[in-house]
Amino acid sequence: MLGYILRRLLATIPVLFVVSVLIFMLLHLGPSDPAAVIAGDFAQPEDVEKIRVQLGLDRPLYIQFGDWILGVLQGDLGSSIYSDMQVSALMMQRIEPTLSLTITTISFAILVGVPAGTFAAWRAGSLFDRGVMMTAVMGFSLPVFVLGYVLVYLFALKAQILPVQGYKPISGGLWPWLRSLILPTLSLGMIYVALIARMTRASVIEILGNDYIRTARSKGLSTPPILIFHALKNAAIPIVTTIGVGIAMLISGVVVTETVFALPGLGRLTVDAIVRKDYPVIQAMLLVFTVAYVLINLLVDLSYSLFDPRIKYQK
Amino acid sequence: MAVQSLKKTVAGTVRMALAAAALAGGLTAPALAQDKVLNAVPYADLRNLDPVWTTAIITRHHAYMIYDTLFAMNSKLEPKPQMVGDYSISDDGMSYSFTLRDGLTFHNGDPVTTADVVASIKRWEARDNAGGALANATESLTAIDDKTFELKLASPFGLVLDTLAGLSGPFIMPEAVAQTDPFEQVKDYTGSGPFVFNEAEWVPGNKVVYDKFEGYVPRDEPADGAAGGKVVKVDRVVWSYLPDPATALAALQTGEIDFWEAPPADLLPVVEANPDTEAGVLDPFGLIVILRPNHLYPPFDKKEARQAMMYAVKQSDYMTAMVGNPDYWQECPSLMMCNTPMETSAGGGEIMLESDMDKAKELMSSVYNGETVVVMHPTDHPSGPTALLTADLLRQMGVKVELQAMDWATLTSRRSSKNAPEDGGWSIFHTRTGVGSASPISHSGVAAGETAWFGWPQNEEVEALRAKWAAEPDQAKRFAIMEELETLMMDTAPFVMLGQITSPSAWRSNVSGMLSSPVLGFWNIEVE
Numbered sequence: 001m002l003g004y005i006l007r008r009l010l011a012t013i014p015v016l017f018v019v020s021v022l023i024f025m026l027l028h029l030g031p032s033d034p035a036a037v038i039a040g041d042f043a044q045p046e047d048v049e050k051i052r053v054q055l056g057l058d059r060p061l062y063i064q065f066g067d068w069i070l071g072v073l074q075g076d077l078g079s080s081i082y083s084d085m086q087v088s089a090l091m092m093q094r095i096e097p098t099l100s101l102t103i104t105t106i107s108f109a110i111l112v113g114v115p116a117g118t119f120a121a122w123r124a125g126s127l128f129d130r131g132v133m134m135t136a137v138m139g140f141s142l143p144v145f146v147l148g149y150v151l152v153y154l155f156a157l158k159a160q161i162l163p164v165q166g167y168k169p170i171s172g173g174l175w176p177w178l179r180s181l182i183l184p185t186l187s188l189g190m191i192y193v194a195l196i197a198r199m200t201r202a203s204v205i206e207i208l209g210n211d212y213i214r215t216a217r218s219k220g221l222s223t224p225p226i227l228i229f230h231a232l233k234n235a236a237i238p239i240v241t242t243i244g245v246g247i248a249m250l251i252s253g254v255v256v257t258e259t260v261f262a263l264p265g266l267g268r269l270t271v272d273a274i275v276r277k278d279y280p281v282i283q284a285m286l287l288v289f290t291v292a293y294v295l296i297n298l299l300v301d302l303s304y305s306l307f308d309p310r311i312k313y314q315k
Numbered sequence: 316m317a318v319q320s321l322k323k324t325v326a327g328t329v330r331m332a333l334a335a336a337a338l339a340g341g342l343t344a345p346a347l348a349q350d351k352v353l354n355a356v357p358y359a360d361l362r363n364l365d366p367v368w369t370t371a372i373i374t375r376h377h378a379y380m381i382y383d384t385l386f387a388m389n390s391k392l393e394p395k396p397q398m399v400g401d402y403s404i405s406d407d408g409m410s411y412s413f414t415l416r417d418g419l420t421f422h423n424g425d426p427v428t429t430a431d432v433v434a435s436i437k438r439w440e441a442r443d444n445a446g447g448a449l450a451n452a453t454e455s456l457t458a459i460d461d462k463t464f465e466l467k468l469a470s471p472f473g474l475v476l477d478t479l480a481g482l483s484g485p486f487i488m489p490e491a492v493a494q495t496d497p498f499e500q501v502k503d504y505t506g507s508g509p510f511v512f513n514e515a516e517w518v519p520g521n522k523v524v525y526d527k528f529e530g531y532v533p534r535d536e537p538a539d540g541a542a543g544g545k546v547v548k549v550d551r552v553v554w555s556y557l558p559d560p561a562t563a564l565a566a567l568q569t570g571e572i573d574f575w576e577a578p579p580a581d582l583l584p585v586v587e588a589n590p591d592t593e594a595g596v597l598d599p600f601g602l603i604v605i606l607r608p609n610h611l612y613p614p615f616d617k618k619e620a621r622q623a624m625m626y627a628v629k630q631s632d633y634m635t636a637m638v639g640n641p642d643y644w645q646e647c648p649s650l651m652m653c654n655t656p657m658e659t660s661a662g663g664g665e666i667m668l669e670s671d672m673d674k675a676k677e678l679m680s681s682v683y684n685g686e687t688v689v690v691m692h693p694t695d696h697p698s699g700p701t702a703l704l705t706a707d708l709l710r711q712m713g714v715k716v717e718l719q720a721m722d723w724a725t726l727t728s729r730r731s732s733k734n735a736p737e738d739g740g741w742s743i744f745h746t747r748t749g750v751g752s753a754s755p756i757s758h759s760g761v762a763a764g765e766t767a768w769f770g771w772p773q774n775e776e777v778e779a780l781r782a783k784w785a786a787e788p789d790q791a792k793r794f795a796i797m798e799e800l801e802t803l804m805m806d807t808a809p810f811v812m813l814g815q816i817t818s819p820s821a822w823r824s825n826v827s828g829m830l831s832s833p834v835l836g837f838w839n840i841e842v843e
Contacts (some may be wrong), residue, residue, distance in 0.1 A: 031721070033728030033740075038363065041727065041746060042759045044766060047442065047498075048731050049698030054498045082362035083519040084500055093518050125603065152565050164565040165557060262557045262566075264521035272520045272558075277724055 005302070012294045019290045020072070023283050024065050033057070034081055034277040053079055068283065078280035079286075080273075087284040090269060097167045098265035100177070101257065102250050104185040109192035110243065116193070117200025117239075118227055124205055132197055139194030144253060144300040148187040155183060165262035180263075188257040192246045199242040203235030210234075236307040244300030248293050348552035353826070353842050356563050358577035358818075360556040361523050364512070365500045366486050367442050372749065376835045378486045379541065380525050380552070381422075381506035385413065385432065385487065386480035390599065390627035390831050392655060392753060393482030396429065397534065397542060398487060398507075409739070411466040411475055412459075418532035421489055422511045429458035434493035437484035441497040444766070445757045449478045449784055464743040473788030474756065481757065482541065482750060482834055501716070509533070509545040509838050510552060524552040538830055538839040545838035548828065552837045567592055569819055573842055574752060574822045576835060580640055586821040594821045596643070598833050601817035602747040603652050604637065604698060605760055605810045606794065610743050610772045612735055614714070617682040621808035627675035627708040630814040636700040638816050647815040650760070650804050651797070654815075655753035656790070662805030667812050672711060678778035679686050679712045687715045689736040691744040696723040701745040701813060730769040744769075745813070750833040752807050755781050755800055772809040 001118065035052035052058050056067075070217075071078055077087040120132040156164040162183050168176040208231055218228050255267035266285065273281035305311045359373040366378035387397040396402065400416030419427035422797045433456055438748060452472035457462045464474065480484065487493075504512045510525035517523055533627035535543035555572065557563040560579050566572045568589055578594070586594045607623060608615035615621055634644040647653035648664035688709055692702035706718045717736075721729065725743060734740035751757040761781065763774040780800040787793045822829065825843040830836055 030725075031729055032733070035726040036731055037724045038369055040372075040374075042370045042444075042748065042751065042768070045446070045731050045769060045771075050498050080362075080519070083364075084502065085519065090519065094520075143372045149561060152562070156569055157565055160569060164569055164571055165562050165664075166555070166566075166571065168721075259559050260562055262555065262559070262562055264518050268558075270519055275722070275724060276362065277728075 001302075001305075003313055005298070008298050008301075012291070015020065015294065016287065017292060020069060020283070020287060021065070023286045024068065025061075027277070027279055027282060028061055028064070028104075030230060030277075032277040034279065036206040037276055038082065053104070072284075080278050080281050082276060082278055087281050090281065091266065091284070091288065093208050094264055094266045094269045096169060097263045098256070100167075100170065100181055101184055101188065101254055101265065102247065103262060104181050105189045105192060105250060105253075106243065106247055108185050108189040109246065111194050112189075112191040112226055113196030114200050114232075114239065117197040118204050118232055120197065121201045121204035121208060121231075122223065122227055124201075126153040129201075132201070136194035136198050142190065144187050144191070144256045145260050148257065151183045151186055152260075153162070167261075167263045167265075184257050184261045184263060187260070188250070188253050191253070192250075195246055196239065196242055200232075200239050203238045207231045207235045221237050233307060237304055240303050240307065241300055244296055244303075248296050252290065264292070323447075324576075325393075325433055329367070341758045347536040348453065351548070351550045351842055353552045353574065353837060353840060354572045355552060355554050355837070356557050356566075356576060357554050360520055360558075361554065362519055363500065364504055366484055367439055367497055368500045370483065375483055377512075377523070378506075378508075378838055379834050380508060380510040381504060381512045382486035382488065382508045383419070383427075383506065383545075383736065384480070384484065384541070386476055386834065387542040388480050388482060389542040392540075392600075392750065394476040395536075395542035397480075398432075408471065408473070410470045411468075413464055413466070415462045416532075416534075419507055420530050421507045422505050422528055423489075424530070425489065426461070426564070427487060427507050428461040428490075429464040430461075430488045431493065432487055433458050433466055434484045434490040435487045436479075437715070438488075438493045438495070438497050443480045443481070443483055443485075444689050444762075445474070445483075445754070447766075448472070448756050449475065452786075456550045466586050471786040471788070474754075475784050475791065477754070478540075478756075483757075507531070509547045521556055525552045527551065529843075538836075540830065540832040541834045541836060545836065547838050548841045549837070554569050567823065570823060572823075573826045574820065574829075574840075576820050577818050578639055578821045580643060580819075583640070583819060583821070591824050592821055593824055595829070596817045596819050597829055597831060597835070598750075598818065598832055599752045600652060600753070601815055602652060602745050602749050603647060603752050603815050604633065604701060604745065604813040605811045606701070606743060606745050606813055607760060607768075607770045608808075609736070609740065609770050610809070612740065612742065613686045613731060614679065614683045614688070617740060618807050619678045619682045621811075622707075623675040623678035623709075623712065624811050625667055625805070625808055626671045626678065627712065628667055628705075628811055628813060629670040630812070632670075633704055634814040636704055637697060637814075643819060644816045645815055647812055650801055650812055651731070651755065651758065652750060652752040652809070652815065655750070657753055657755070657794065657797045657800050659794070659798050662802035664801070664805060664812065670708075672708075675708070679714065683712075683714060685715065685736060688715050688742040689717045689719055689740070689751050691726045691729060691741050691781050692718050692720045693723045693744075694720050696726070698745045698747055703745075705743060705745065733771070755797065756785050761800075761804065763807075763809060770810070772802075772807070774807055776803055777807070777809070 001255050035057060038047050039048045039051050079086050120129040123129050124216040152164050155162040163180055166180060168180040211232055216230050254265055255271055258265040258267040270285040344584055357373055361373050363369045363374050366374050384397050385399050389395050397466050398415055398419055399413045402413045404411050440450035452468050452470045454467040454469035456466050489505055492501050495501045509528055509531045511528045513524035513526050527547045527550050533546045536543045538544055560582055564582050565574055567575050583594050586592045608621050610616055630646045638644045646668050648660040648668055649658045651657040690702050690706045693699050706716045709716045729741055730744050732740045734744045748759055755761045759768040762768055763772040763777040784796045786798045828840045830839055
């Protein structure tokens with residue numbers, strides 16, 4: 001198992017290198033110039049040129065790339081060319097809202113999606129089942145920002161029980177933190193609830209038709225243990241895969257949610273950096289997202305053996 | 316009975332949960348709960364903190380919070396002393412003596428001295444257009460003692476006070492900070508202005524916090540524009556960057572924010588209909604919108620093609636497409652900003668108010684040889700719709716047009732290219748510019764020589780008139796020179812005026828004391 005993990009981790013190195021080169025080239029071969037953005041609308045052309053030189057953007061691309069990759073290998077992700085702050089410091093400032101939103105969203109999606117899907121499978125064809133599937137289709141179809149605005153209208157503007165925007169750090173109290181995350185979590189979570197509920201339903205329905213389920217019923221087990229310990233456990237692999245994919249998809253989902261609810265997270269940091277062509281921030285963020293994506297996939301793969309002991313990872 | 320019992324159980328559970336949550340929140344309630352906080356949403360996110368390093372307006376807003384200026388413009392664009400207490404001008408207008416007023420201290424407690432002033436002026440002069448013009452006319456700038464400094468001119472320059480009161484500085488920094496290379500950002504944000512920048516709480520892209528500077532001594536006069544007594548009436552100002560206008564509107568409606576600098580025009584009816592919120596124009600001058608042709612390449616290297624654009628446009632069409640509500644735009648038959656002292660229609664600026672397509676076609680056809688004109692279309696910028704109208708007018712004139720959609724950041728990069736339009740260059744872009752366009756020295760579109768802005772017009776006559784205008788101390792004579800310059804520019808058409816817009820702000824009804832001013836200041840504002 002350890003050997004498998006090491007092999008997988010080593011395999012990420014060329015992936016990260018290729019991603020680094022691609023990101024760097026795509027950014028630097030694009031038409032935008034951060035020096036022009038920094039200088040402002042009324043700057044003189046020669047000022048733009050001087051800023052470009054001062055930022056080192058006039059150097060050959062391979063030298064700029066070499067400097068950057070050398071810094072990354074030494075743990076230095078560089079500094080924002082706008083605020084002059086270390087990218088690592090910017091990321092630390094922004095990581096809490098994104099992690100909080102990710103955790104609450106996935107928790108919400110699992111806590112609602114798995115039971116709803118399981119129950120719908122058990123009562124397949126019933127009114128409840130149809131209701132769950134209808135809600136799931138809506139959850140899929142409704143864009144995050146539309147649902148976000150509707151929830152803000154209902155709970156912030158009309159009922160005035162939840163805030164419109166902003167993030168309260170958990171150090172400021174559990175309730176203020178949770179309160180600031182309820183609407184973003186509901187908006188972002190609906191699509192994952194739908195995804196997980198549908199996958200759970202399909203997997204559990206398939207398992208419920210197996211002989212060992214019939215055996216469990218015939219030996220007198222009640223429905224809850226059958227559903228939880230026999231059906232759900234054996235249906236877990238596709239569900240866990242879906243959850244893993246869901247977490248990876250959250251990377252793009254948080255960007256929109258963080259914008260609508262003005263959460264100062266990593267998603268907004270990335271988008272703002274892209275808009276302003278803040279190269280060091282974009283490069284670092286995309287690298288971090290790539291690492292996160294690779295690690296999530298690895299964790300999902302490793303979790304398979306927990307649910308199915310037949311799966312072994314060879315040395 | 317069972318239902319009653321269930322209700323009691325549920326109610327009890329909810330009460331317990333709420334009590335626990337309140338306890339969890341209350342344990343760490345902020346100590347500053349009693350403070351008066353003004354929550355504001357500026358038009359953009361503050362990324363750069365050095366007003367010399369960038370010309371971004373949001374950085375200028377920041378500079379007015381934490382720095383003070385020697386002179387400042389009042390609401391009528393008249394220069395008034397700010398940090399300067401007394402000043403005198405020699406009879407020949409070639410020597411100025413300034414004395415700083417009492418009580419000026421930096422946020423770290425150090426007194427402001429003339430050494431700080433001289434260093435700050437020199438750094439600013441190295442980057443600012445108007446500052447550069449002053450530097451060219453200066454023989455010496457000397458600190459006489461800690462409170463008095465002297466400026467001696469080498470050549471006549473009638474705009475010394477106007478330049479020192481310019482909206483983009485000079486902002487006074489401590490000497491050690493002001494010695495930073497003008498092409499590098501300062502890293503120390505100590506100023507002597509009415510607010511202290513709270514660096515620890517700054518989250519770029521999200522939040523900027525300013526605390527009241529208790530040591531600030533305001534002038535005795537009432538606040539007027541950027542001038543007068545900057546009396547701070549709140550303990551703290553928090554700028555939150557809300558990129559989504561719908562979210563900002565909802566936050567204003569619920570009272571999560573108190574002030575919103577630039578709501579989009581289409582959301583203003585909602586603000587105005589709500590009894591708890593108000594909207595109004597704070598900057599009476601606003602912005603002018605211009606079309607800038609590239610003078611380096613055909614057909615706009617010929618003045619007939621540029622004149623054709625002046626005849627083709629109809630300002631009200633552009634303004635309607637860009638703003639809509641006529642309360643927030645006006646026609647402007649001048650190449651200088653309207654409602655300012657240098658507004659003039661000498662040279663026949665009225666031609667830009669009504670389209671004369673026959674004349675435009677005649678002029679264009681006299682010089683057009685089938686070149687493709689590249690119009691840059693910034694899809695994420697308020698000036699975006701103007702590019703569509705211009706492309707349509709050009710097509711009506713029989714010109715081959717390539718309308719290239721891009722984001723504003725790409726446009727600002729692309730416009731610095733001197734390549735031919737078909738080789739990564741450009742032919743036309745549109746933009747907005749503020750009250751700097753009230754003066755031919757700071758108006759980006761007017762300069763026509765080595766210091767010319769993107770588009771690169773070359774015209775020695777224009778430069779000579781600009782210099783003559785800057786040297787003239789008498790306002791009436793300066794206006795006469797302006798009329799001469801305007802007439803010349805209407806003939807050479809360095810750019811086309813498309814109209815003037817004002818940008819309303821919105822605030823909660825419990826906020827008062829906003830100033831009518833071309834700069835956004837948070838002094839004088841009260842929150843009930």
